Ligand SMILES: NC(=O)C1=CN([C@@H]2O[C@H](COP(=O)(O)OP(=O)(O)OC[C@H]3O[C@@H](n4cnc5c(N)ncnc54)[C@H](OP(=O)(O)O)[C@@H]3O)[C@@H](O)[C@H]2O)C=CC1
Ligand SMILES: CC(=O)[C@@H](O)[C@H](O)COP(=O)(O)O
């Protein structure tokens with residue numbers, strides 16, 4: 365556990381995203397508790413540079429867009445740092461996403477010379493920095509796996525928003541973590557962790573993960589056929605990044621979260637259930653063996669679980685607004701519609717099918733979500749793609765029969781991404797993508813298909 369006699373040194377991975385910018389707001393409001401040791405982002409060099417200068421961050425990491433050379437990524441970051449310095453010297457302040465105006469001292473701006481990390485492994489290197497205490501993984505997607513493993517191997521507390529890394533890594537991630545080394549940031553899992561403090565493990569009867577139901581709650585499968593990317597991004601209660609917002613609309617997010625709860629809290633999958641709660645005020649519940657159910661409630665604001673994750677296991681006073689009990693309000697619950705939204709039952713079957721099936725599920729979903737937003741496939745094709753790719757997945761031919769390793773997870777992912785893309789790339793009729801065996805990649809050739817490994821190049 366990080367020391368308590370000085371501010372915790374925080375590494376923020378995904379600092380330019382929804383989780384990352386809200387984390388910086390918490391850090392800024394609590395300088396006695398936190399200081400920023402490193403920031404890492406994907407391609408938003410401008411915002412990253414402004415954050416780095418405003419927070420005087422010693423290490424700044426940028427992956428860069430696909431195909432960019434390390435030199436170009438670093439060069440671009442240097443240019444943006446110079447631009448941020450110029451603006452700060454001129455105005456005495458910088459306006460940051462979610463943080464607002466931050467005053468920048470002239471001498472600090474002039475003297476600022478951070479260490480730069482650039483390229484695909486930059487976030488992983490930042491996660492492994494020796495002098496850090498806490499790594500917040502707020503990267504989107506299974507590209508967050510290598511940084512998650514690096515943070516655990518370095519012995520840091522891992523404040524985990526990037527659920528994908530736990531789900532695709534499965535026991536590989538769990539086995540690397542010391543007890544208590546992962547502090548959940550996902551709102552439902554933060555809620556569960558808080559409620560679980562009320563009883564011993566053998567007193568827990570089941571975990572109940574709440575779901576907003578997304579923007580299409582109540583729609584039938586037929587009604588979902590023509591929904592647009594714009595509609596899918598209208599989340600009823602949360603303001604989040606594109607991937608997780610789309611996943612909320614398909615209920616893939618809830619599917620991932622059910623598996624996440626199972627893995628994080630060592631509860632058998634058949635004792636984790638999901639229920640729709642449209643207000644997103646109760647973030648999840650734990651039912652105990654005596655019939656008692658404990659719920660964690662707060663208005664939907666990720667600053668609460670982010671702050672608790674950064675300061676785990678202690679709370680951060682004033683992190684977010686509490687419920688207003690003077691105001692009339694209603695909290696509703698309703699069962700899931702598994703027919704219109706089959707993502708959760710699909711995930712439960714996948715998790716029970718083998719240790720790499722959820723890596724295949726997630727990779728197929730990531731590809732399909734990008735294709736949906738590119739206008740290549742329809743909304744229903746997202747989960748249909750996951751189902752078809754899982755159906756075609758033969759682990760013995762794709763990854764062999766040995767024990768599961770990082771490399772085999774990455775091979776399964778590569779195969780799944782290629783299999784998903786084959787549905788629309790070779791279909792010839794992109795608007796009506798569908799999977800047939802002939803469209804799927806040859807499993808034996810999967811080692812050469814798809815993007816480069818996430819971890820394998822370290
Ligand atoms: N947003 C929310 O409220 C919640 C999010 N989560 C989870 O948290 C994670 C982040 O979500 P969210 O903040 O919404 O996502 P966003 O899309 O808003 O942000 C993603 C962040 O990841 C960065 N990134 C992408 N690729 C890399 C890379 N290779 N190396 C380093 N950084 C990279 C992006 O950088 P850039 O912008 O520069 O490309 C950006 O900073 C997801 O796993 C999500 O499921 C969970 C609960 C709630
Ligand atoms: C805030 C958070 O944790 C998100 O993962 C949220 O849960 C998404 O809402 P859904 O319940 O609609 O998936």
Ligand SMILES: [Mn+2]
Nearest residue numbers: 550551552621
């Ligand atoms: Mn969540």
